[in-house]
Amino acid sequence: MAKSSSTKSREENGAPRGRKGDRADEIVTAAFEEFTVKGYAGTRLEDVASRAKVSKGLPYLYFKTKEELFKAVVRSVLTPAFDEMRELMLASDLPSEDFLKGPFLAFLQDLVKSRRMLIARLLISEGHKHPELTRFYYDHVVSKGIAALRAFIDRGVERGELKPTGLHDFPQLLVAPALMAVTWRSCSRPMPISTPMSF
Amino acid sequence: MAKSSSTKSREENGAPRGRKGDRADEIVTAAFEEFTVKGYAGTRLEDVASRAKVSKGLPYLYFKTKEELFKAVVRSVLTPAFDEMRELMLASDLPSEDFLKGPFLAFLQDLVKSRRMLIARLLISEGHKHPELTRFYYDHVVSKGIAALRAFIDRGVERGELKPTGLHDFPQLLVAPALMAVTWRSCSRPMPISTPMSF
Amino acid sequence: MAKSSSTKSREENGAPRGRKGDRADEIVTAAFEEFTVKGYAGTRLEDVASRAKVSKGLPYLYFKTKEELFKAVVRSVLTPAFDEMRELMLASDLPSEDFLKGPFLAFLQDLVKSRRMLIARLLISEGHKHPELTRFYYDHVVSKGIAALRAFIDRGVERGELKPTGLHDFPQLLVAPALMAVTWRSCSRPMPISTPMSF
């Protein structure tokens, strides 16, 4: 998340860069940490500001409201994560199972280890309060990820590398273990992330 | 929650309000609905009260604080759900796969259809703010459910009905689809709950 | 205080007797203890009720409001205390100084030792919120006590036993040490009550 805007997302969140380290980015980063730890309602903008080492009023210069900041946080994590996954799916030409057990698993494990998956908990807990956000991201980001997964599955089936199963209809099951790991962990018990196989 | 008032008051029908009133139950039910819809912080006790058709102050007569009420809600949903599951696992002697595809799947589908699984979202989103609650329920309720699942798997393996897989180590994967369904749905997209097959 | 209504104050506070121990008295006694410890605002009628071993609603059967109960408490302590003092002043014919150093000092010391003087703190802290009470008691009870003290002083002066001093004008100084002792003690430091002499 830290480097989310390093690629291309400069102007969409209206952040000025400034050579001494994008304040907006620092605020978003701090907000991410606060939000994932305390939840939306539990996060005080003042704490976000302190964590970002800026004054209490500054976040309002970049983000009109707390909700806008929240959306910026989701944006800054989700978009890169799904972009990465899509790139990954297209970049390899390994046999399906090898790919799943190799790079894809590694990707999921990284995801789970990184704090970025915590965004999942945020979406689960707060998503319904921000329906446009949820819908927007579902429609523009998540659905693309799912499409990529589905395309991957279909290709594997075509090649005879995968059995045609219900997976085509619910490709999200491929990432279910990662989600499971995160939700499970969030309920205080670590659960090792194993292969998404046996599917 | 389901059967909390089993002690002396009216049954499932809208019987006359008892004198001593299982108002506590009505409050817990109302609170469950508010909490699942609005989250912990977003729920106003006053709304819980109105929903339960009682005065603003009454919830405090039964639950010292908002947190106590929250705990009571979790308790009232979680305990019966896990008890039910354990009973189910012990009650049947069908071949493992038949059981999983039959009664067990039906149970999960019921669970997902019922609003009770919404408690999962609550635990995911708010659990970390109530660590003792989480730990208590993990230790006393969840772990028993997991043990039951594991026993079931082991029995199936012994009988040669199931292949020995990593499932023994993470039996919670058996309910993962249900959890997936709920979390997915909570992000605004319905996802049919299918068989926990391929297991 | 305990036995305040044993003498003559039965009907004025509307208390029924009932052979098994005047409930009203028990409530007043309990209230006295709560009020002196917690102050007026800090006292919960529910705690008064528990202390008196009666139900939460009972005090309202005897005392229309919390304030009425408070007044009853003041009444039950002040009246007997001043009555006692007046009787004392009239009962003796010792030389003035002997009387002051003997029975009168003993009386003050008893007063201070007893919990009854705590009523002073109540009047100091809460008196201004109950002006009619204060005025009534000043006019009907306190002023009689002062008059008795003044009469005693004047008699002593007439007899040549006491020097004519400002004491005539502020006879309350005779009890000042007792008041001092109580107020001082209430600020957490015990102060022995010595002779009201050297006056």
Add this chain to the structure above:
Amino acid sequence: MAKSSSTKSREENGAPRGRKGDRADEIVTAAFEEFTVKGYAGTRLEDVASRAKVSKGLPYLYFKTKEELFKAVVRSVLTPAFDEMRELMLASDLPSEDFLKGPFLAFLQDLVKSRRMLIARLLISEGHKHPELTRFYYDHVVSKGIAALRAFIDRGVERGELKPTGLHDFPQLLVAPALMAVTWRSCSRPMPISTPMSF
């Protein structure tokens, strides 16, 4: 309280509101007035705020809780009062009786006339709810005042100006008349403060 803002803001005149605003001082002053009139429990922070002409929330910016504000009030009155007294005792070299009947009496009379002595009533009525406050002030402020009084008395005795009496043991009796005056007045009846003589 009197000179609390001695650091950098306007003096006794209604000078322009400073930018950084010694709002804290204004709030403490307003709180002092509310507390002395209404008591601790009876004071609504909202009223304090209005009296100080600030918003409801501002007091919480300076004082975490109502209790902290209360402590600040006590501090702001007590400390200067006792400091003043100690300075007074050391500053003069008049014969003991002249000092008592002159500057010291004047000091007490001023004290009683000023509203500062009302703090005494606060301590009497609310002190027991704030034991650390009471103890702290006793140990650090009051006891020093008493020590100064005792030193003064002893010096007088050494010089043969005062008779050795119990006063050495309870020097607080020197201020008893002032305390008496205040407590008495608080019970609605003014009592002139006369000489602390006859001691």
Add this chain to the structure above:
DNA sequence: GATGAATGAGGATTCATTCAT
């Protein structure tokens, strides 16, 4: 008379947001 469940006004406290500097 007694009980204790129920009511609801009232007050402490928090925090998103604004704005003068």
Add this chain to the structure above:
DNA sequence: GATGAATGAATCCTCATTCAT
């Protein structure tokens, strides 16, 4: 642009008081 003092709506919780039983 930055700052942080100030605002005030919102919400938890308490408790005097009422009332059905």
